[in-house]
Every structure is written in structure tokens, then in C-alpha cells.
Amino acid sequence: MLDLGSIDRSDDRPPYRQIADILREHIRQGQLPPGEQLPSEAELIEYYGVARMTVREAIRELRGEGLVVAMHGKGVFVRSAPPVRRLASDRFARRHRKEGKAAFLAEAETAGHTPSVDQIRVTNEMVSPEVAERLKITRRDRVIVRSRRYLADGQPVEVATSYIPEKIAKGTPIAEVDTGPGGIYARIEDAGHQLAHFTEEVSARMPTPEERKVLDIGAGIPVMTLVRTAYDTDDVPVEVCDTVKVARAYVLEYDVPAM
Incomplete structure (x- = not known):
């Protein structure tokens, strides 16, 4: 021994x-x-x-x-450790979408992992107060809600739920299970909303029982929550994405200019 x-x-x-x-x-x-x-x-x-x-x-x-x-x-x-992926500030760069790669695909491949996505669910729902405030729309407006689970090398590393205004997503592949090459952001730009910048809010907490089950993690493993809002060139919010990540599977890296 x-x-x-x-x-x-x-x-x-x-x-x-x-x-x-x-x-x-x-x-x-x-x-x-x-x-x-x-x-x-x-x-x-x-x-x-x-x-x-x-x-x-x-x-x-x-x-x-x-x-x-x-x-x-x-x-x-x-326990086998999940693959660690470093999320750099350029993960939403337009060049990735031009190559037909959504952000997760680009991130995982850069880190040397095989990406996959499952448990995709697309619905049309009334907007919640919090999402309405972030998207600057009214409570009467509806949104296309896309939830999915991401895996790296077959191991769950995050779950994400995107909210896109119905007026942008309705009648486009965003409302379908398969959004096509480049993912949601490529389709938003196809709809005439060129992306300009993103804001992200990051925090940490313990997972809910449902999150533990979906992410296949133990009770003592924390998660990071990242809420991202995407804006077009007119500074109009076009998507809110609420993501729950296995904390030990990620390193967040930001390049912040000294103004």
C-alpha cells in the first residue's frame, strides 16, 4: 500500500x-x-x-x-477531474463565427478537447422581469429560450440558457434545435444585428440538486454562474445567456485595457 x-x-x-x-x-x-x-x-x-x-x-x-x-x-x-478550459476574452470574436464555430466549439478545440452539446430544448415563452430588464423589453414581450448542456471529452462542464427577443429570433434557425454554423450569434448577425460588445457578471455558489444531476457533480463541488448580455452596434441588447459552469473545469481570463 x-x-x-x-x-x-x-x-x-x-x-x-x-x-x-x-x-x-x-x-x-x-x-x-x-x-x-x-x-x-x-x-x-x-x-x-x-x-x-x-x-x-x-x-x-x-x-x-x-x-x-x-x-x-x-x-x-x-474522481476524474473535468477538462480545464481557459475562457479568453476573444472567445466571441467574429472570426470564429466566420469559420462556422460557435463560442463553445472554438474554446474547446483551442484547449485540445472534443466538444459536444446535448439536452437541447427550444421554447417560446413570456419574458421574466429580470430578463426583460436586461433585454430592455416589456413584460408583455416574448422570447425564444434555448437551453442546452455542453460537454468536453464527453464530460458535462456547463449548462446554458439563452433568451433572445422573439422579434429577432422568430422565423430564424434560432428558433430551431439546430441553429447552423456559427451558432446563435451568427444567426443574430444574419438577422441584421451586428454584435458590438458583451457584458458578463460572474459569481460562485453551490449547485442545486438538479444542477448536480445534470452536471454529474458531487454535493461539495461549487459552480460558477456567468450571466452575459450581448449588444449590437446600436447598443441594443440582443441576447441574455445564463450559464452554470463546473467551477473546477474553467479558468476565466480577461484582457482589460488600462484606460
Whole structure:
């Protein structure tokens, strides 16, 4: 068995926390790589000379952090980390749309991952107060709502919901499941709204039970929320996109000029 050090009875930290700290450090250093099975409960009990509950508390702490996953009847394994994708400021550059690539496709390919999208749902709905305010439309206006899940190398990394004013999207591929090459933004520009700039609001929180299920993540794994508003050259909001991202799957990178 891997050398897992020892616990210090004089340490202020309880034994279960010391064990969790040791295992966590081995995971972070790659000595327990993704997919690797942790020593069994019985092995850890014998190795550290502690009670069964102490070992279970240590494993529970690691599971809560999303570092390990228990497979019934098989044991506890180091969770495979999702692919990390760096989101650069130019991910919405027009050149990507001219190449027929939506933002996610361009981002994932740049990072060396294979992108895919599923669970696509398109509806025509009444606008919510928050979205109406962002789009500068009235509560009586309707929007085309596009929700979908994005995957990198087959692993869920985000879910996104876009709201596009009906007057822009109705009768266009935006209202269809397949928007065509270049995605939503290419179709918005086809409709005569050349994109000029975007605003983004980023925050972090713990996921809802439904988000955990859709993104296939543990209870202890946080998510980032990114709400983006797209504007055309007349400074008219043309889309609001509400995205929930697996926090450890992304690095957000912004190039901010010093004015």
C-alpha cells in the first residue's frame, strides 16, 4: 500500500481530519491519480490504528469536497477531474463565427478537447422581469429560450440558457434545435444585428440538486454562474445567456485595457 504517513496524536486536528489531509495531499500531488482506488476502509483502519468511524469521517470529508467518489460494492476512487478550459476574452470574436464555430466549439478545440452539446430544448415563452430588464423589453414581450448542456471529452462542464427577443429570433434557425454554423450569434448577425460588445457578471455558489444531476457533480463541488448580455452596434441588447459552469473545469481570463 502507498506510504500514507502517520497521524500525530498531539496534533490539535482530530485524527479523521489528519487522515483526510494526508489523502487530499496525495491526490493533489498525483500520487493518487484520477481513477485510482483508495485503500479500503479496513486497510486504513489497520494502517492508522483508528476506529471505523474515524476513517468514514475522513472519506466523507473528501467526498464532500468532490475529490473522491464511492462506487457501491467496489470502493472509493479518486474522481476524474473535468477538462480545464481557459475562457479568453476573444472567445466571441467574429472570426470564429466566420469559420462556422460557435463560442463553445472554438474554446474547446483551442484547449485540445472534443466538444459536444446535448439536452437541447427550444421554447417560446413570456419574458421574466429580470430578463426583460436586461433585454430592455416589456413584460408583455416574448422570447425564444434555448437551453442546452455542453460537454468536453464527453464530460458535462456547463449548462446554458439563452433568451433572445422573439422579434429577432422568430422565423430564424434560432428558433430551431439546430441553429447552423456559427451558432446563435451568427444567426443574430444574419438577422441584421451586428454584435458590438458583451457584458458578463460572474459569481460562485453551490449547485442545486438538479444542477448536480445534470452536471454529474458531487454535493461539495461549487459552480460558477456567468450571466452575459450581448449588444449590437446600436447598443441594443440582443441576447441574455445564463450559464452554470463546473467551477473546477474553467479558468476565466480577461484582457482589460488600462484606460
